[in-house]
Amino acid sequence: MSPLDHAESEDLLRAAGLRSTAPRRSVLQALEDHPHETAAGLGDLLRAAGHHLSRQSLYNVLEDLTGAGVLRSIQPAGSAPRYETTVDDNHHHIVCRGCGSVQDVPCAVGSAACLTPASTPGFPVVEHADITWWGLCTTCAAAPGSDHDTAAHPRRNA
Template identity: 35%
Template sequence: MDFQQQLKSLGMSVTPVRLAVLEALNENPHSEASRIFQAVQDKLHTASIQAVYKNLNAFVEHGLIKEFRPKGMSAIYETRVGDNHHHLVCRSCGLIEDTDCIDTAPCLTSTDPKDFKIDEAEIIFWGICPTCQNKHHSEIGET
């Protein structure tokens, strides 16, 4: 199903900006708003960052995309939804990669859930990516 169809089936109207945002995000997974804005501009030669933010929020609310916020970074968006995957984040260069969950079912088991009704477990694995491991060890610094 293409983006046009997806928007319609969610009852959202189809606009050039919206399609451009979704395409941009699809082509640049794990992007922040400003990067998506740039990519949208490349496609449309016009567009406001406000519209980008507004649509990103609308898409998140409709479950079309996901948002997460690693410390030291702006909000990060991704189109991969509906499965239960997590993220590897490089402390050195900020690279973000998807990583699968152990189960196909969401890993919602906390040993000590304090009576919370848990619906999602969001995991960030912090570490050093392969590329940065091969650089100077001395240059590795935390954010």
């Protein structure tokens, strides 16, 4: 991803109705460089870059940015919430069941997976579907002794 410069971060925050603060810009930059990161991972990245935010400040920034639609939060099964800056499309995700890495998957065009529910009792407005695929990344699939048996992992058969 291309890094956000200071002015782009400010414009993005102001367009969302937020003040442009150093912690918010730092979080945006960290997520541009490391998409799908957890709050704990972001804290480590920010400290390594010389930005010292308390845990509470980091969570406040993530809540503000997610609430304003600047960030998207996803939570694959068994994972802490992960954050990304790609919010303007309906992409999906694939998660490595070995190392937990997450990658974006563009939405299929044409006959897509079940994106339209057959019925939505009590929900007259349906906005989008979140689809998560599970598999092994290249590194984990090549690891000696990697387990390819889906019978032992029910989530793989879902």
